[in-house]
Amino acid sequence: MALQSLDIARRSATTTEAPQVRNTTEVAKLIDVSACIGCKACQAACMEWNDIRPEVGNNVGIYDNPQDLDDKTWTLMRFSEVEENGKLEWLIRKDGCMHCADPGCLKACPSPGAIIQYSNGIVDFHQENCIGCGYCVTGCPFNVPRISKADSKAYKCSLCSDRVAVGQAPACAKACPTGAIKFGAKEDMVHYAQSRITDLKERGYQNAGLYDPQGVGGTHVVYVLQHADKPSLYAGLPADPQISPLVSLWKGVAKPLAMVALGATALGSLFHYVMKGPNEVSKELEEEMEKEDAK
Amino acid sequence: MTNHWVDIKNADLILIMGGNAAEAHTCGFKWVQEAKHGRRAKLVVVDPRFTRSAAVADYYAPIRAGTDIAFLAGVINYLLEHDKLQHEYVKAYTNAAFLIDPGYGFEDGLFTGYNAEKRSYDKATWRYQMGEDGFAMVDETLQDPNCVFQLMKKHFARYDADTVSSITGTPKDAFLKVCEMIAECAAPDRVMTILYALGWTQHSVGSQNIRTMAMIQLLLGNMGMAGGGINALRGHANVQGVTDMCPFTANLPGYLSAPTERDVDVQTYVSSRTPKAIRPNQMNFPQNFPKWWVSLMKAWYGDAATADNGWAYDWLPKPDGAYDVLAMFERMHQGRMNGFFCQGFNPLASVAHKGKVSAALSKLKYLVVIDPLATDTSEFWKNHGEFNDVDPRQIQTEVFRLPAELFAEHDGTFTNSGRVIQWHWKAADGPGETRGDLEIIAQLYTRLKAMYAKDGGALPDPVLNLTWPYRQPTKPSSDEVLREINGRALRDLTDANGNVLVKAGDQLAGFAQLRDDGSTACGNWIYSGCYSQAGNLTQRRDNADPSGLGQTLNWGFAWPANRRIIYNRASCDPSGKPWDAKRTLLRWTGTAWAGNDIPDMRPNAAPEENVGPFIMTQEGVARLFAPGMAEGPFPEHYEPFETPLGKNPMHPDKPQVTSNPAARVYKGDMELFGKADEFPYVATTYRLVEHFHFWSKYSKINAILQPEHFVEISEELAAEKGIRKGDMVKVRSNRGYLKAVAVVTKRIPVLTVDGRKVHTVGIPLHYGFKGETKPGFITNTLTPFVGDANSQTPEYKAFLVNIEKA
Numbered sequence A: 001m002a003l004q005s006l007d008i009a010r011r012s013a014t015t016t017e018a019p020q021v022r023n024t025t026e027v028a029k030l031i032d033v034s035a036c037i038g039c040k041a042c043q044a045a046c047m048e049w050n051d052i053r054p055e056v057g058n059n060v061g062i063y064d065n066p067q068d069l070d071d072k073t074w075t076l077m078r079f080s081e082v083e084e085n086g087k088l089e090w091l092i093r094k095d096g097c098m099h100c101a102d103p104g105c106l107k108a109c110p111s112p113g114a115i116i117q118y119s120n121g122i123v124d125f126h127q128e129n130c131i132g133c134g135y136c137v138t139g140c141p142f143n144v145p146r147i148s149k150a151d152s153k154a155y156k157c158s159l160c161s162d163r164v165a166v167g168q169a170p171a172c173a174k175a176c177p178t179g180a181i182k183f184g185a186k187e188d189m190v191h192y193a194q195s196r197i198t199d200l201k202e203r204g205y206q207n208a209g210l211y212d213p214q215g216v217g218g219t220h221v222v223y224v225l226q227h228a229d230k231p232s233l234y235a236g237l238p239a240d241p242q243i244s245p246l247v248s249l250w251k252g253v254a255k256p257l258a259m260v261a262l263g264a265t266a267l268g269s270l271f272h273y274v275m276k277g278p279n280e281v282s283k284e285l286e287e288e289m290e291k292e293d294a295k
Numbered sequence B: 001m002t003n004h005w006v007d008i009k010n011a012d013l014i015l016i017m018g019g020n021a022a023e024a025h026t027c028g029f030k031w032v033q034e035a036k037h038g039r040r041a042k043l044v045v046v047d048p049r050f051t052r053s054a055a056v057a058d059y060y061a062p063i064r065a066g067t068d069i070a071f072l073a074g075v076i077n078y079l080l081e082h083d084k085l086q087h088e089y090v091k092a093y094t095n096a097a098f099l100i101d102p103g104y105g106f107e108d109g110l111f112t113g114y115n116a117e118k119r120s121y122d123k124a125t126w127r128y129q130m131g132e133d134g135f136a137m138v139d140e141t142l143q144d145p146n147c148v149f150q151l152m153k154k155h156f157a158r159y160d161a162d163t164v165s166s167i168t169g170t171p172k173d174a175f176l177k178v179c180e181m182i183a184e185c186a187a188p189d190r191v192m193t194i195l196y197a198l199g200w201t202q203h204s205v206g207s208q209n210i211r212t213m214a215m216i217q218l219l220l221g222n223m224g225m226a227g228g229g230i231n232a233l234r235g236h237a238n239v240q241g242v243t244d245m246c247p248f249t250a251n252l253p254g255y256l257s258a259p260t261e262r263d264v265d266v267q268t269y270v271s272s273r274t275p276k277a278i279r280p281n282q283m284n285f286p287q288n289f290p291k292w293w294v295s296l297m298k299a300w301y302g303d304a305a306t307a308d309n310g311w312a313y314d315w316l317p318k319p320d321g322a323y324d325v326l327a328m329f330e331r332m333h334q335g336r337m338n339g340f341f342c343q344g345f346n347p348l349a350s351v352a353h354k355g356k357v358s359a360a361l362s363k364l365k366y367l368v369v370i371d372p373l374a375t376d377t378s379e380f381w382k383n384h385g386e387f388n389d390v391d392p393r394q395i396q397t398e399v400f401r402l403p404a405e406l407f408a409e410h411d412g413t414f415t416n417s418g419r420v421i422q423w424h425w426k427a428a429d430g431p432g433e434t435r436g437d438l439e440i441i442a443q444l445y446t447r448l449k450a451m452y453a454k455d456g457g458a459l460p461d462p463v464l465n466l467t468w469p470y471r472q473p474t475k476p477s478s479d480e481v482l483r484e485i486n487g488r489a490l491r492d493l494t495d496a497n498g499n500v501l502v503k504a505g506d507q508l509a510g511f512a513q514l515r516d517d518g519s520t521a522c523g524n525w526i527y528s529g530c531y532s533q534a535g536n537l538t539q540r541r542d543n544a545d546p547s548g549l550g551q552t553l554n555w556g557f558a559w560p561a562n563r564r565i566i567y568n569r570a571s572c573d574p575s576g577k578p579w580d581a582k583r584t585l586l587r588w589t590g591t592a593w594a595g596n597d598i599p600d601m602r603p604n605a606a607p608e609e610n611v612g613p614f615i616m617t618q619e620g621v622a623r624l625f626a627p628g629m630a631e632g633p634f635p636e637h638y639e640p641f642e643t644p645l646g647k648n649p650m651h652p653d654k655p656q657v658t659s660n661p662a663a664r665v666y667k668g669d670m671e672l673f674g675k676a677d678e679f680p681y682v683a684t685t686y687r688l689v690e691h692f693h694f695w696s697k698y699s700k701i702n703a704i705l706q707p708e709h710f711v712e713i714s715e716e717l718a719a720e721k722g723i724r725k726g727d728m729v730k731v732r733s734n735r736g737y738l739k740a741v742a743v744v745t746k747r748i749p750v751l752t753v754d755g756r757k758v759h760t761v762g763i764p765l766h767y768g769f770k771g772e773t774k775p776g777f778i779t780n781t782l783t784p785f786v787g788d789a790n791s792q793t794p795e796y797k798a799f800l801v802n803i804e805k806a
Helices: A041-050 A104-108 A135-139 A171-175 A186-202 A245-251 A255-276 A283-294 B006-010 B030-039 B068-081 B087-093 B148-156 B161-168 B172-186 B206-219 B239-245 B266-272 B285-304 B310-315 B325-333 B354-361 B437-455 B478-486 B700-705 B715-721
Strands: A008-011 A027-032 A075-084 A087-096 A115-118 A123-125 A181-185 A209-211 A221-225 B013-017 B042-047 B059-062 B192-196 B230-232 B339-343 B366-371 B398-403 B412-415 B420-424 B500-502 B586-588 B593-595 B681-686 B710-714 B728-733 B736-745 B751-753 B756-758 B760-764 B799-805
Touching: A027 A186, A041 A075, A041 A171, A041 B700, A104 A115, A104 A123, A104 A135, A104 A245, A135 A245, A171 A181, A181 A186, A186 A209, A186 A221, A186 B030, B006 B030, B006 B192, B013 B030, B013 B172, B030 B042, B042 B172, B059 B172, B068 B148, B068 B161, B068 B172, B068 B206, B087 B206, B161 B172, B161 B751, B192 B206, B206 B230, B239 B412, B266 B285, B266 B310, B285 B310, B325 B354, B412 B478, B710 B715, B715 B736, B715 B799
Parallel strands: A027 A221, B013 B042, B013 B192, B042 B059, B192 B230, B339 B366, B366 B398, B681 B760, B710 B736
Antiparallel strands: A008 A115, A027 A181, A075 A087, A115 A123, A209 A221, B412 B420, B586 B593, B681 B799, B710 B760, B728 B736, B728 B799, B751 B756
8 A cells, every 4th residue: 555644654675764743643453362253254344445355265174264364365364273271262363464563574675665664553565666575474473474476566464554544443443343353542452452351361361461572562463362371372373473583684783784785685586586477485585585694 | 132232231141042143143242242341241152063152152061952942941940949030020920820720731741632643732721720700810829739830840840950961962060050150140130131043943842942041031030121031133134024024924914813714704803813811900912903903904905994894804815724934835845836936035045955845846837036146046947966956857937037126225124133123225226127126016016906907806806905005006115115014094083082192194103093993004013103203213323322221212213112122011020119220221100110211011000000011911921831832831852853862861762752742744754854873963054154144155255255065073073984174075864965075173062962972063054056155055955844833943953964075
């Protein structure tokens, strides 16, 4: 998404100063997993608002449909059957971009302005600037971005930045019939989450808590989990997500060389694109990136 | 619902049983979350599957499909044994104290008066002892062995926790845990609501499932309370409205009992439907039947309905037997029905035993399908390979498809589960040649009328004399029809002193103004008041809620009389004080009933008059003993017609009562019931949240979200059968087979029933050979052609199958 009335705080592969005049509030989407019934209304709303329609797939023996995120599936319910304390639980987690405060995708992105972070915290992909290198995929600790086979560009949830820019909640939050998805100022969402956590503890979920992982500086999509001590129960939600050391190295120690590396990477990407066509990030490309980083 | 959607937020305990509100009533389910989050309410789910409702429940208990009565009877026994009753309520507001005919009895699974040949009861002994004053006799001490309370105690004492657990497969500790949670709601300030749906109705004992729960709610004093009641969650957005208007031949609009062949004349008909009070001072509201019925006839036949011609009684059809859905297809199958109009209905997919339905449709001369979609039914004659393997050359039925508009393509009303009638405005034009249902029917009528006028016929009068006052006769507006349903004065209505109450031609303010002298017309008495002189009240959208209880009295119009919670007089003690001040719906002010709802009581009926809150009964109280039921005045556990046990564990040596002895079974269908040796697994069918019946399979997004037919089995059964998740499996019943993808899950419990292991096969029903989803089989290929003894709703929820890797 591009061209909207939100201040841009950070822009991939760009060093110009961010605007500082306006006061913006950090936003967050709160997903109360304990209140989610897995109705997939959020998936339907996402498809409708964003005009994306993945293929009608098959049932492969599970409720997750489509089975994975893709360029046309920006959010997805992931269903996990677990037994905790001798009791069956059906944990249903809405998966999608977490909108990290410290976004690995943006840090890894070599293409100026392909990934931006608004001052309200939303991390957005601007596909017109995307070169399809797939570094954002490597950079993401949540395995979210997907490179489209149709146009070799990266896609993911935009947190409906176009709606938020005009004072609307994201489509998924608006569609959620049970109030499991709420949207607002992050401060308010964290505050509301506390009341949900208190309620869950009263109902016997001693380890209920908020998932707002600090390894990525906190996120602008946060979860209320019944078992915050075991995020992996929820279809492999990482316990302590960190940006890949490759990306940190690339942006940190190697910073003086960043611009040089950037040029080389862009060339490398172009070379890769010309030779291999659009593709997901490959082992080869990762090695290439490592090589660049080592310079 | 006796209560309404928003009211769910007032509950302390929410029981979901015989339904799956989170998946099938997702939007309404928000009020369950509201109760949980807002007032720390607890949610309990009892279901054969660990559903998405169970996923957010505080407690889940598994149960074998088709054994709900045993479970609930066990709850009743628990409440009685542990004295967890709201005593004052039970005594004052139920028939617990009423004395029953000493001839009444129950033995070996049968009540007195059974006729095995007719599979029905002579109910002569299922009645109250009547005093010389013409009133039913009572024993206020509840000690008389023939009083309802004592008979009830005796009847349910057999349902101890071990017996219940053995029949239902619910582990004993889980059953007792649910009992404890329910029992807490005997306190006047703790209220339970029950949310159920087709998981209770679609059994051969469906009506008794619901009745058993109603008894529990009465024993706990939860009927009439905010946050309580018996709440049927209706499936379609307007299925409540459909029921209210009565497309069923046994009823006229507003649940007025329709005439039958036995009602030889108008006097017989009206007098047999106009009851007398059988306790002093009772309202006995159905005594107003003549006012409702005469006004209906005036709405239909106008000036042609007169006192002299018995309000045109002779023009009403007198059916020669049942015409419920199973009966209709049975007639069709026998070649006794040769034309069929199918409006908003996809029977090939939605009626039990698809093979029989298909054979029946093949015997028709013509089939008219009025629908927005090209339904499976409209192509029943077409070969769709294995999914619909028919030979079109052998089928002579002529099929007409009349494309209809969807609800959003015309103005009209929806009546939701909470009886709230809400106007909806047209949002878009229908595509292509679609027409509204009103126009389609009007076009048909005006043509038929012209043919009768020209050619005559055996009985032209009912057609020629029908009132048809619409500005465009071939295109009535929804506004005109709703005005007609509400009713109006045909001449000035005056009081005893000659003062004009309602001017001729004015819309009526409510059913209290209806008369039986032909001076009022009303298309449906329970809707009267929805479109008064104040305008179309169904268009109101004021969500102001001064009560804080969700009683938004100026939002739409709730029938009856804009009352939001029916039986609300029972929310107060006999002296007129609310049982729970925090849930005040009404109170006696000293001169009148007033509060946060329309009183379900004569407004000036002082508490001392002892007018009972259940104004629709002759007794004024609710019936714990209910002689109106086909299979007995008390509920009894009977097995589904296809039982994995082959016997009724309550009466193991009495094959006659294995299954509901009063359920109707057609010749040929009994033989088609499968036996456990060949079909060892219990099957149950259900809806998924991603789909809506057989509509949404035509929608791309819904198809993406749940693309292909599947069945669910436990990990244990899968291992036994060598089935892995994602495998194609074949599921067979004695009526046919289907193939679908296996979902192997921990959410299908393996139960121990009567000392043996019972497996369940879960089968969603949304798929078919038409639409955007992957072409599939129709689930109702498998289901049995037998229904509930009272409503004839087919037993979709419990039957037998076998399963193997395809």
